[in-house]
Amino acid sequence: MSEALSAALALLVGLDSRLVEIVLLSLRVSLSAVAIAALLGLPLGAAIAVSRFPGRQAVIVVLNALMGLPPVVVGLLVYLLLSRAGPLGALGILFTPSAMVFAQSILILPIVAALSRQAIEDAWREYEEQLRSLGAGRMSAALTLLWDTRFSLLTTILAGFGRAAAEVGAVMIVGGNIDGVTRVMTTTIALETSKGDLPLALGLGMILIAIVIAVNAAAHLTRELAQRRYG
Amino acid sequence: MDLIRRLLLLVAWIAASPASAQDKFIVVASTTSTEQSGLFGHILPVFQKKTGIQVRVVALGTGQALDLARRGDADVVFVHARSAEEKFLAEGHGVKRFPVMYNDFVLIGPQSDPAQIRGGKDILEALRKIKTAGAPFVSRGDRSGTHMAELALWKIANIDIEKEKGPWYRDTGQGMGPALNAAAAMDGYILADRGTWISFKNRGNLAIAVEGDKQLFNQYGIMLVNPLKHPNVKKDLGQAFVDWVISPDGQKAIADYKIGGEQLFFPNAK
Numbered sequence: 001m002s003e004a005l006s007a008a009l010a011l012l013v014g015l016d017s018r019l020v021e022i023v024l025l026s027l028r029v030s031l032s033a034v035a036i037a038a039l040l041g042l043p044l045g046a047a048i049a050v051s052r053f054p055g056r057q058a059v060i061v062v063l064n065a066l067m068g069l070p071p072v073v074v075g076l077l078v079y080l081l082l083s084r085a086g087p088l089g090a091l092g093i094l095f096t097p098s099a100m101v102f103a104q105s106i107l108i109l110p111i112v113a114a115l116s117r118q119a120i121e122d123a124w125r126e127y128e129e130q131l132r133s134l135g136a137g138r139m140s141a142a143l144t145l146l147w148d149t150r151f152s153l154l155t156t157i158l159a160g161f162g163r164a165a166a167e168v169g170a171v172m173i174v175g176g177n178i179d180g181v182t183r184v185m186t187t188t189i190a191l192e193t194s195k196g197d198l199p200l201a202l203g204l205g206m207i208l209i210a211i212v213i214a215v216n217a218a219a220h221l222t223r224e225l226a227q228r229r230y231g
Numbered sequence: 232m233d234l235i236r237r238l239l240l241l242v243a244w245i246a247a248s249p250a251s252a253q254d255k256f257i258v259v260a261s262t263t264s265t266e267q268s269g270l271f272g273h274i275l276p277v278f279q280k281k282t283g284i285q286v287r288v289v290a291l292g293t294g295q296a297l298d299l300a301r302r303g304d305a306d307v308v309f310v311h312a313r314s315a316e317e318k319f320l321a322e323g324h325g326v327k328r329f330p331v332m333y334n335d336f337v338l339i340g341p342q343s344d345p346a347q348i349r350g351g352k353d354i355l356e357a358l359r360k361i362k363t364a365g366a367p368f369v370s371r372g373d374r375s376g377t378h379m380a381e382l383a384l385w386k387i388a389n390i391d392i393e394k395e396k397g398p399w400y401r402d403t404g405q406g407m408g409p410a411l412n413a414a415a416a417m418d419g420y421i422l423a424d425r426g427t428w429i430s431f432k433n434r435g436n437l438a439i440a441v442e443g444d445k446q447l448f449n450q451y452g453i454m455l456v457n458p459l460k461h462p463n464v465k466k467d468l469g470q471a472f473v474d475w476v477i478s479p480d481g482q483k484a485i486a487d488y489k490i491g492g493e494q495l496f497f498p499n500a501k
Contacts, residue, residue, distance in 0.1 A: 084303030084463055092463065094304055095258055095289060176258075176289035179272070194408030195267050196415075196433030 007203030018180075023211060026184040029097055029171070030164035033104030034112075037160050040105075041112030042153065046142040048113070049120035063117065066110035071103075075173030078103040082174065095176040100184070103170040108160035115156040120145045154223050158216055165212050185211075256285035257468045260297070260305035262376055263406045265451070266290035268426035268495055274484040278475055284468050292375025292406065300324060303461035306469035309476075311376035311424075311451045324461075325454035329477050332485050332496040334425045336380055336447040339411070340366075340440035341418035354444040355388040362390060365399040367419035371410050372402035376449075381422045384446060411437070424449055426495040451496070453477070476500070 011019050048059060080086050082094040082102070093099050123145045131141045146153070168186035175182030177191060185208045192201035265271055266288055275286045291299065293310040297319050300308045308325065310316060319325050338357055340349065346364040348357040361368050371378035385392040392400065401419065403410050407427045414421040415435035423431075428439070455473050458464040475481045482498035489495065 084461065086302075089303070089463075095287060176287070178287040178289060181285075181287050191267070193412070194263070194406055196408055196412060196431045198433055 001202070003199035004202030004206065007199045008206040009203075011203060011207065019207075021180070022183055022185060022188055023207070025097060025182075026165065026186075026208075027211070027215075029100045029184060030104060030161060032101045033108060033164045034157060034161045036101065036105040037108045037112045038157050041109050041160075042116050042146060043142075044109075045113040045116030045118075046120050046146050048117045050124050050138045050142045050145070060114075060117065063110055063114045067114050069107055069110065070169065071107055071167040072169030072173065074103055074107045075170035078106065078170065078174050094174065095178060095182060097175070097182060099174040100171045100182060103174045104164040104167070107167060107170055108163050111163055112156055112160045115159060116146075116149075116153055119149050119152045119156065123149050151223055151227060154219060158219055161215065162212060165208070165215075255283055255468065256287055257306040257465050257472060258287045258289060258304065259307045259309055259472070260299045261288050261290055261309040262293050262296060262311060263290045263408065264311070264377070264424045264427050265309065267406075267408055268424075268430045269490070270426065270485070270488050270496060273488040274476075274481070277484045278472065278481070281480070282471055282475070284471060286472060292371070292373045292377075293379065294374030297324075300456045303456070303463060305456055306465045307453065307455055307472055309451065309453045311449055312379045313450060313452065315376075315379060316452050316454065320454065323459075324457055326457050328452045328454045329473065329500060331451045331453050331476055331500055332482075332498045333448060333450045334496050335442070336377065336422055336449050337425050337428055337439050338420060338441040338447075339414065339423050339428060339437050340420040341436045342438055343418065343436070344440065346420065349438075349440045351441045352443050354384060354441050354446050357441045358384060358388045358390065361420055362395065362399075365397060367414075367417050368400050369410055369414040369417070369419040369421040370400060370402045371407065371422075372404040373406070375407070377407060377422060377424055380449065384422070387446065429490050429493055429495060450499075 048056070048063070078099065079094070081088045082091065082099050083089055084094070093102070120142070124141070127145070127148075131144065136144065166186065168190050171182070171184055172187050172190065175184070175187065177183050177187040183191075185204060189201050189204045189208070192204065261271070267290065271286075271288050275288070279285055289296070289299065289305065293312040293315060296305070296308055296310050297315055299305050301319070301322075301324050308319070309331070316325070316328055320328055338348075338354060340346070345366040346357070346361045348360050351357050370381060382392065401413070401417070403413050405413065407423060408431065410421060411423060411427070411431050412433055413419070415433055415437050418436055420440065453473050453476055455466070455469045456464045458466040477500035482500055485496050485498045486494065
């Protein structure tokens with residue numbers, strides 16, 4: 001453990017340029033994935049929250065269950081899609097950061113959609129009459145609620161980010177852990193563990209956790225400031 | 232279905248935009264032993280400096296690496312299981328196989344040596360003793376080159392491992408490093424390639440038990456994936472890499488790679 005700590009410190013103090021590259025790629029991939037998942041997942045969650053259709057309960061159950069999608073399964077599916085022999089093979093993006101963003105987006109889309117569905121449905125229950133009396137249709141009600149619940153939706157998005165930053169199964173398969181191209185924090189940790197360099201692997205793990213904490217702290221701070229300003 | 236396809240394309244397009252622009256590159260499907268021993272880190276910069284071609288290595292077990300190329304997802308394969316490579320060629324997926332280099336497998340075991348085989352030279356005798364003693368043996372179990380070599384050795388030793396394995400035979404289904412980690416944790420015997428063993432750090436009580444048997448010879452080969460079968464293969468760039476690896480320059484780069492003064496791979500291209 002102390003060996004790991006000193007390995008982590010040595011990496012940080014040395015500000016190894018390769019480590020910086022790996023950290024930046026991790027952030028770029030996971031933040032892109034979160035952005036895409038939010039873009040698709042929030043409207044989807046809101047739409048399910050305010051609409052009523054046959055089979056809705058089943059959709060909700062499935063959506064909630066998909067939060068537990070194993071990353072390795074998502075990785076395999078995306079690999080088969082993007083493989084040259086697969087339906088999207090012509091894109092030629094297998095073993096690139098794009099493929100990793102693609103896989104992580106799919107992995108965290110259900111998390112964003114399911115959690116935002118819950119948050120917005122709770123708000124909908126509370127304000128339905130009020131919104132209806134103002135003459136709001138379901139569409140505009142959904143948009144209003146998305147805006148009103150934006151602070152709790154931030155937590156939803158952070159949950160998605162946490163999942164994306166932590167997973168190794170999907171990015172390993174579709175990225176290939178190629179040195180200098182698709183190697184991110186988690187795949188580096190897996191690689192160093194394979195090489196038997198456990199202190200270095202653990203040291204990298206500590207840095208990863210520190211980065212995730214920093215991202216969450218930044219989000220928290222933004223939220224506090226925004227809440228103070230706009231109530 | 233068409234709508235789903237379009238949506239997927241849209242997502243892929245959004246995801247594709249931040250991709251790094253590097254057009255002169257090839258994908259090489261290779262093995263964990265070449266990647267994790269640091270060989271590629273040593274020779275690829277030399278090749279890139281000379282040709283400007285970036286080599287992107289995806290390191291898998293030999294079986295998986297060949298499967299990857301079978302789907303057209305690699306331009307070149309660089310692996311170590313001759314019979315599997317020849318099958319790949321016979322199926323028409325490869326152009327031609329060139330021998331590149333060799334090293335050897337070593338049988339690793341705990342210092343306590345429950346099967347009493349340390350210092351021996353006969354790998355077949357050692358395997359028989361492990362089985363008789365029922366000493367823990369860790370198998371890769373992942374269709375890698377090393378796994379295929381291990382299975383072949385049991386066969387030559389006249390042991391039908393599928394039928395005769397007991398609880399002492401532990402099939403981990405993992406890469407060389409994780410399997411060595413497992414062997415270190417359970418004080419087991421394990422067949423490893425020397426390159427990975429030399430660069431492996433978490434040895435615990437493990438040490439080389441048997442080495443130097445002719446049967447432990449480990450040959451690596453390289454093949455361009457067949458562009459007639461897989462039209463997206465970067466034929467010229469891939470061929471340039473194959474040509475360089477078997478050229479005097481490439482062979483010298485391989486021979487120059489050492490850890491602690493010890494050479495890991497011995498070039499033998501013809």
